[in-house]
Amino acid sequence: MTEYSGVNEAIRQLSICNACRYCEGYCYVWDAIEMKFIIEPGYVEHLANLCHDCRDCYYACPYNEPDHAFKLNIPKTLGNVRMETYENxxxxxxxxxxxxxxxxxxxxxxxxxxxxxxxxxxxxxxxxxxxxxxxxxxxxxxxxxxxxxxxxxxxxxxxxxxxxxxxxxxxxxxxxxxxxxxxxxxxxxxxxxxxxxxxxxxxxxxxxxxxxxxxxxxxxxxxxxxxxxxxxxxxxxxxxxxxxxxxxxxxxxxxxxxxxxxxxxxxxxxxxxxxxxxxxxxxxxxxxxxxxxxxxxxxxxxxxxxxxxxxxxxxxxxxxxxxxxxxxxxxxxxxxxxxxxxxxxxxx
Ligand code: SF4
Ligand code: SF4
Known part of the structure; x- marks a missing residue:
């Protein structure tokens, strides 16, 4: 199984979201994602700091870890990137x-x-x-x-x-x-x-x-x-x-x-x-x-x-x-x- 971390893992998950877009309207993150076809690392850091960790998108998602092969958890993944942003x-x-x-x-x-x-x-x-x-x-x-x-x-x-x-x-x-x-x-x-x-x-x-x-x-x-x-x-x-x-x-x-x-x-x-x-x-x-x-x-x-x-x-x-x-x-x-x-x- 591939181990993902940090920004790369966020890009993987957000690319799936960009095809799905079920969470449109939950918060500014989803409006911001729609503006990009390709999500770059700098943009992920921006999205991570727009996320306020409300977990709405987590509970809405049918592709979550650990049950689905996509293994999504957007708030947790963006939380990891936020931490990396602070460090950087x-x-x-x-x-x-x-x-x-x-x-x-x-x-x-x-x-x-x-x-x-x-x-x-x-x-x-x-x-x-x-x-x-x-x-x-x-x-x-x-x-x-x-x-x-x-x-x-x-x-x-x-x-x-x-x-x-x-x-x-x-x-x-x-x-x-x-x-x-x-x-x-x-x-x-x-x-x-x-x-x-x-x-x-x-x-x-x-x-x-x-x-x-x-x-x-x-x-x-x-x-x-x-x-x-x-x-x-x-x-x-x-x-x-x-x-x-x-x-x-x-x-x-x-x-x-x-x-x-x-x-x-x-x-x-x-x-x-x-x-x-x-x-x-x-x-x-x-x-x-x-x-x-x-x-x-x-x-x-x-x-x-x-x-x-x-x-x-x-x-x-x-x-x-x-x-x-x-x-x-x-x-x-x-x-x-x-x-x-x-x-x-x-x-x-
Ligand atoms: S979190 Fe899940 S339901 Fe929401 S846009 Fe991403 S893939 Fe779709
Ligand atoms: S957890 Fe973050 S990305 Fe998901 S809906 Fe809430 S604020 Fe938006």
Whole structure:
């Protein structure tokens, strides 16, 4: 039996789909396939990042593995290619090893930042006195905002390098335009391809259609709300920005629990194992960011407040330091593929 892998296997499966076309209309992937007679590797990477893994096409297909000789599983195969895309376009390239060992490197990064934080605290305030020092003395506004802006800039610069490399691979010589970007933002916000072809996302099971889109939306909007609120530090501890940060953290916490639950109960063997390997540590990290974020207003005026705030910052720093080399790069590639789709289809 021939063993297929990665892009070649995706081309094999998608060529069968291009003759069948039963799944037309399920998502943007199927409209995009119709535009090509011959599917090239760069185009497969684009299709892989257009796929939001709703599994509608899997359940519709009569040619699936393991029973049919065609052995199709489009979402799983595109998931494998997505993972290869991330590896191919991580910059600097050497750091694709972070993605390949995301779980252990996430843990190590947390430990290193935590130890560095302890050294800073013990040298400035003493570990035992730490809990009674005002948080704005431990993390003065200039330090907090300086580190935040620096880390945002660091992620933005690396994402630009990675995004340009990916765009050059998929763009077919076409230029971006503002309406294409605007429509892609609309698609990203309303989670267009998460809902399947109108029948709902079929992860974790064929009958559980709303858990994943809803959980992902909670994480998505929770993260954005929290990200904006942070700019108002120290207002995230009290005041309106504090309420917003609390709401963002609740959404992040609840959404990440939903995503972890989905990982745990998902039908075994249907998903790209490579994708699952990076999804899990990322989602668990989001869970801890959300959990410690919720504790910020709840723990004000208690002895755990400073420690929780510190640990919360350790998780956030880890999330952002690893952002260009972890599962966190997925919105970048998805967004660029949504832009390309909008430009290609003329719906921009
Ligand atoms: S996934 Fe199956 S049913 Fe859908 S287009 Fe491909 S071959 Fe046809
Ligand atoms: S988004 Fe859903 S329907 Fe579209 S290719 Fe992926 S799994 Fe199939």
């Amino acid at each position: 376009f991580i910059r600097p390239k050497i750091l694709k090893k972070v993605l390949q060992k995301e779980g252990i490197i996430t843990l190590l990064t947390i430990i290193i930042i935590f130890i560095a934080s302890l050294l800073y605290i013990s040298s400035r305030f003493g570990i035992y006195n730490f809990y009674k020092i005002p948080v704005t003395s431990v993390f003065p506004v200039y330090l907090f905002k300086g580190v935040s802006y620096f880390i945002y800039l660091y992620v933005a610069v690396l994402w630009i390098f990675e995004g340009v490399a990916y765009w050059n691979e998929i763009n077919d010589g076409k230029h971006m335009n503002s309406m294409g970007i605007f429509k892609a933002i609309y698609d990203a916000i309303n989670h267009k391809n998460f809902w399947g072809g109108g029948t709902g996302c079929k992860i974790p099971s064929e009958n559980n259609k709303y858990e994943r889109p809803v959980a992902h939306m909670m994480v998505f909007f929770g993260f954005i709300i929290a990200l904006i609120s942070v700019l108002f530090y120290p207002g995230i501890i009290s005041g309106y920005a504090g309420y917003a940060y609390f709401i963002g953290s609740i959404l992040l916490f609840a959404g990440s629990i939903g995503m972890i639950h989905i990982h745990m109960v998902d039908t075994k063997g249907l998903r790209s194992e490579k994708q699952s390997a990076i999804d899990y540590p990322f989602t668990v990290l989001l869970f801890f960011v959300g959990f410690t974020g919720i504790l910020i207003p709840i723990s004000v005026k208690t002895y755990i407040f400073n420690w929780n705030f510190l640990i919360h910052d350790v998780f956030i720093l880890t999330l952002f330091i690893l952002a260009p080399f972890s599962k966190f790069i997925h919105p970048l590639f998805r967004f660029l593929s949504l832009i390309k789709y909008r430009i290609d289809t003329g719906s921009s």
